Amino acid sequence: MSSDALLESAILESLEGLLRALQLEPLADGRFRAPCEPARFDRVFGGQVLAQAMLAATATVTGKEPHSVHAAFVEAGSPGEDVELVVDRLRDGRSMSTRRVTVLQQQRPLLAAIVSFHENPPAPEVAAPSPGGPRPEQLPLLQDWARQMPDERREHGRTWIERPPPVEIRVGEPPTFLGGPSGNGTRGHWMRLPRDVGDDPLLHAALLTYASDYLLLDMAFRSHPEVSGPGAFTGVSLDHALWLHRPTRFDQWHLHTQDTIAILGHLSLVKGSIHDIDGHLVATVMQEVLVRPTRQR
Numbered sequence: 423m424s425s426d427a428l429l430e431s432a433i434l435e436s437l438e439g440l441l442r443a444l445q446l447e448p449l450a451d452g453r454f455r456a457p458c459e460p461a462r463f464d465r466v467f468g469g470q471v472l473a474q475a476m477l478a479a480t481a482t483v484t485g486k487e488p489h490s491v492h493a494a495f496v497e498a499g500s501p502g503e504d505v506e507l508v509v510d511r512l513r514d515g516r517s518m519s520t521r522r523v524t525v526l527q528q529q530r531p532l533l534a535a536i537v538s539f540h541e542n543p544p545a546p547e548v549a550a551p552s553p554g555g556p557r558p559e560q561l562p563l564l565q566d567w568a569r570q571m572p573d574e575r576r577e578h579g580r581t582w583i584e585r586p587p588p589v590e591i592r593v594g595e596p597p598t599f600l601g602g603p604s605g606n607g608t609r610g611h612w613m614r615l616p617r618d619v620g621d622d623p624l625l626h627a628a629l630l631t632y633a634s635d636y637l638l639l640d641m642a643f644r645s646h647p648e649v650s651g652p653g654a655f656t657g658v659s660l661d662h663a664l665w666l667h668r669p670t671r672f673d674q675w676h677l678h679t680q681d682t683i684a685i686l687g688h689l690s691l692v693k694g695s696i697h698d699i700d701g702h703l704v705a706t707v708m709q710e711v712l713v714r715p716t717r718q719r
Contacts (some may be wrong), residue, residue, distance in 0.1 A: 428587070428591035429484035429563075429565055429583060430501070430616065431685070432516065432583070432584065432585070432586050433469070433586050433587070433588060433589075433590060433616045434458075434616050434617060436459070436460065436462075436585070436587060436588035437588035437589075437615060437616055437617065437619075438588075439459045439460040439464045439588065440459045440588040440629075440632065441619070442457060442459075442471070443456055443457050443458055443459040443470055443474065444456070444458055444473060444474065444477060444625070444628060444629075446474065446477055446478055446481065446507065448481075449506070452482055452508060452509040452511070453506065453507070454478050454481070454506070454509075455504055455505070455506050455507070456474050456505055456507065457504050457505075458499070458500075458501045458502070458503065458505065458586070459501070459522055460501075460585070461502060461585075462501075462519065462581070462585045462586075462587070463501065464501075465498040465499060465500070465501065466498065466499035466500065466501050466505070466532060467501075467633065467635065468495055468533075468635045468659050468662060469632040469633060469634065469636065470632060471493075471495075471505065471525045471532055471533040472491060472493055472533070472535070472631050472632065472634075472635060473501070473628040473661055474505065474507060474525060474628075474663070475493065475507065475523040475525055475533060475535040475537060476488055476491055476535075476537055476627065476628050476631055476717065477624070477628050478507040478509050478523050479509055479521035479523050479535075479537035480537070480624055481509075481527065482509050482511060482521060483514075483519045483521065483539050485541060486517070486518070486519050486539035486540060486541045487539060487540070487541075487542070487623070487624075487627075487666075487669075488537055488538070488624075488627060488666060489538055489539065489665065489666050490537070490538045490539045490663070490664065490665045490666065491532055491535055491537050491538075491603065491631065491662070491663070491664045492535065492536045492538075492661075492662075492663045493534065493535035493536075493538070493661060493662050493663070493707030494533070494534050494535075494658055494660070494661045494674055495532070495533060495601075495658070495660060495661060495662070496531045496532055496571065497530055497531060497532055497538065498532070498658075499527045499530075499532040500527065500678045501529055503528065505523070505525050505526065505527050505532065506525070506527070507523055507525050508523070508524045508526065509521050509522070509523050510522040510524075512525075512536075512588075513658075517540060517541045518538065518539060518540050518541075519537075519538070519539040520536065520537070520538050520539070521536070521537045521539075522534070522535070522537075522656055523535045523536075523708075525706075529633055530563070543606040544668075545560060547668075549667060549702070549703035550695065550703055550705060551697075551701060551703075552677060552679075552697040552701040552702075552703075553608070553610065553677075553695075553697075554677050555594075555610060555677075556594060557612075558592045558612035558614075558675045559592075559595050561592040561593060561611075561612065561713070562588075562592065562593070563590065563591065563592055564582065564587075564591040564592070564593060564597075564600070564611075565582055565583045565586060566696060567579075567593070567595075567597070567600045567601070567602070568580065568582045568583050568600050569583065569672065570596070570601075571600060574668045575601060576609070578599075579600055579601075582600070587610040587633075587636065588615070588616070589599060589613050589615060589616075589632075589633045589636070590609055590612075590613065590614050590615070590616050591612070591613050591636065591637075592611060592612040592613075592676065593609070593610075593611035593612070593637075593647070594609075594610075594611075595609065596704050597637055597640040597641060597644075597685060598640055598643040598644050598649070599643075603644075604644055604645070604646070604649065604684075604700055605644055605645070606645060607681075608679055608680065608681050609637075609639060609679075609680055610677055610678060610679040610680065611636075611677075611678055611680075612675050612676065612677055612678075613633050613636065613675070613676055613678055614672065614673060614674055614675045614676060614694075615629060615668065615672050615673040617673065618673050619672075620672055622685060623701060624668045625669075626669070626670060626671055626672045626673075627652050627666055627669070629672045630666075630672045630676070630704065630705060631664055631666075631670075632692065633672070633676075633678075634662075634664055634678070634696065634705060634707045635662060635709075636678075636707045637678070637680065637693060637711075638659065638680060638692045638707065638711065639657050639658070639659050639692075639709070639711045640681055641680045641681070641682050641692045642657060642685065642690035642692055642711045642713050643657060643713060644682070645682035645685060645690070646713055647685070649713065654715065654716060655713055655714065655715055655716060656713075656714065656715075656716045657709065657712060657713040657714075658707065658712050659709055659710075659711050659712075660711060660712055661709065661710050661711050662690075662707070662708075663707065663708040663709070664706070664707050665705060665706045665707075666704070666705050667703050667704060667705060667706070668702060668703075668704055670702075670704045671698075674698065674699050675698075675699045676696050676697065676698050676704060677696070677697045677698075677699075678694050678695070678696050678707075679694065679695045679696075680692060680693065680694045681694075683691050685713075686712040688712050688713060689710060689711070690710070690711050690712075690713055691708065691709075691710050691711075692708070692710075692711060693706070693707065693708050694706070694707035694708050694709075695701075696710075709717050
């Protein structure tokens with residue numbers, strides 16, 4: 423089997439693992455249990471618990487669609503253990519509902535989220551246009567950059583090939599964790615699911631929410647004036663805010679354009695704008711991250 427076929431198979435396998443993690447088991451009123459997706463990191467990926475929190479909240483709401491998630495990453499979780507989700511009903515109005523979701527693992531909070539819902543009409547519509555640029559087929563896959571890593575870091579790059587994300591990602595420069603350069607200004611990447619997952623708009627919203635977490639932290643490393651070379655600095659995502667502007671199909675290409683808004687001390691703020699293949703603004707993302715020297719002096 424060719425390397426491209428092996429990669430395609432591995433991405434599809436990762437997607438199956440994620441879809442299993444998004445099948446929530448009801449335990450009681452407002453309480454759910456779910457597995458984690460197959461481990462690729464030493465901790466639970468933030469996008470996974472974000473998507474699970476959205477699905478848990480939506481399971482307690484009737485007749486309204488989720489339009490925003492505001493979440494704080496509280497603790498790192500172990501990818502080998504189930505999570506429990508607890509939903510508190512904060513508001514049920516005529517056109518709006520609000521839920522608070524806590525994601526727990528062995529009674530430890532991993533995520534605290536507010537999910538908002540609205541019965542929203544489709545018009546009027548005014549939104550920033552897509553920034554344009556190369557089409558997805560003109561850009562390398564994330565794994566193409568991993569294959570080009572120098573010998574001393576090739577083992578790190580191979581993990582992104584053998585255990586890839588469940589999303590196809592095409593980007594015009596390598597991320598910093600794959601040897602990419604520092605730089606200012608905007609960076610965008612195309613992303614989509616590797617196969618059709620059906621017509622459920624909520625599943626597409628949850629999967630888009632999951633993928634919205636990719637490469638935001640890396641943007642802070644890319645923009646940081648003091649980060650040079652691997653290992654000297656460490657980083658974690660502190661929170662994540664997502665606004666969904668319109669329904670979409672995430673098995674089609676989406677452009678996630680990212681900018682570092684501010685860096686002050688150890689804190690950085692990164693913004694993302696997600697447009698579909700036709701140029702419609704689908705979602706806006708904000709994330710605050712912590713980047714600091716690995717060893718504090």
